[in-house]
Amino acid sequence: MSQGLKALLRPSFLCVGIVNDGRELVDSLGKTKPDVLLLDLSMPNINGLELLPMVRQQFPELKVLVVTMHVDRALADLAINSGANGFIPKESSAEELNAAIDHVLSNAKPFISPRVPRRSFRDGAAVEHPALDRLTPRHREILRMIGDGASSQEMAQTLGVSPRTVEFHRASIRKVLGITTEWGLMRFAIMLRVSDGESPAEGSADSGHLTTFGQEPPQAHA
Numbered sequence: 167m168s169q170g171l172k173a174l175l176r177p178s179f180l181c182v183g184i185v186n187d188g189r190e191l192v193d194s195l196g197k198t199k200p201d202v203l204l205l206d207l208s209m210p211n212i213n214g215l216e217l218l219p220m221v222r223q224q225f226p227e228l229k230v231l232v233v234t235m236h237v238d239r240a241l242a243d244l245a246i247n248s249g250a251n252g253f254i255p256k257e258s259s260a261e262e263l264n265a266a267i268d269h270v271l272s273n274a275k276p277f278i279s280p281r282v283p284r285r286s287f288r289d290g291a292a293v294e295h296p297a298l299d300r301l302t303p304r305h306r307e308i309l310r311m312i313g314d315g316a317s318s319q320e321m322a323q324t325l326g327v328s329p330r331t332v333e334f335h336r337a338s339i340r341k342v343l344g345i346t347t348e349w350g351l352m353r354f355a356i357m358l359r360v361s362d363g364e365s366p367a368e369g370s371a372d373s374g375h376l377t378t379f380g381q382e383p384p385q386a387h388a
Contacts, residue, residue: 167206167256168184168186169184171204171233171263172184174260174263174264175260175263175264175267178264179202179267182198182199182200183197183198183200186210187209187210187211188209188210188211188212188213188214188216188217189211189212191212191217191220191221192220192221192224195221195224195225195228196224200228201228201229201271202228202229202230202231202267202270202271203221203228203229203230203231204231204233205217205218205221205230205231205232205233205250206232206233206234206256207232207234207236207241207245207356208234208235208236208315208352208356209315210314210315210316211314211315212314213313213314213315213356214232214234214245215241215244215245215248215356215357218230218245218248218249218250219248219249221249222248222249229251229252229267229270229271230249230250230251230252230270231250231251231252231253231254231266231267231270231277232245232250232252232253232254233254233255233256233258233263234253234254234255234256235255235256235257236349236352236353236356237255237279237281237282237283238282238283238353239282239283239284240353240357241253241353241356241357242278242282244357246276246278250276251270251276251277252266252269252270252276252277252278253276253277253278253279253282254266254277254278254279254281254282255279255281255282258279258281262279266279297342297343297344298343300342301339301342301343304325304335305335305338305339305342307325308321308325308332308335308336308339309339309354309355309358310355311324312336312351312352312355313352313355313356313358318332318333318336336348336351339351
């Protein structure tokens with residue numbers, strides 16, 4: 167995904183770094199000093215929503231554009247409130263991606279893709295969900311790992327169980343919480359991790375990518 171974004175933006179922007187683990191972000195930003203950060207929400211070890219306040223505090227002038235598969239107004243609003251300057255889907259066209267970057271570079275007003283719904287279907291903050299107390303310790307552990315971006319296979323390896331057992335627990339968690347889809351469960355888990363303010367679990371991973379871009383100087387254009 168990150169290599170695809172790099173190719174899409176090559177005519178107008180210079181990619182100065184690609185980071186695959188949230189723990190490496192701050193150090194990479196300090197070294198590469200980009201103008202814009204393209205940030206995925208599903209990052210290993212530290213998810214994008216947890217990273218946003220850290221990035222905003224240490225790099226207040228940096229523009230942050232969230233590029234994610236999670237097309238959801240609740241997460242878009244949460245990302246903007248956490249310090250993002252824009253929010254677009256990963257499936258956005260090259261035109262929309264370039265327009266979003268141009269917008270965040272030149273406007274104070276946040277950019278939210280028109281493909282993101284105007285209203286949220288969230289029934290309240292995840293941390294306030296009344297069914298949380300009915301989750302078992304193993305359920306909570308798996309929910310925390312989902313929020314960190316871990317896949318079922320990775321959770322199975324960490325917990326020493328089969329992937330089928332993890333899938334059984336995920337289905338059980340959805341039933342207890344009244345969540346009908348896997349995407350709904352991931353969204354809930356991410357928002358819960360941010361609301362908890364806990365340190366991320368060690369050792370989890372997924373296929374999310376984080377890419378930083380620096381604006382190419384005019385003289386570098388072919």
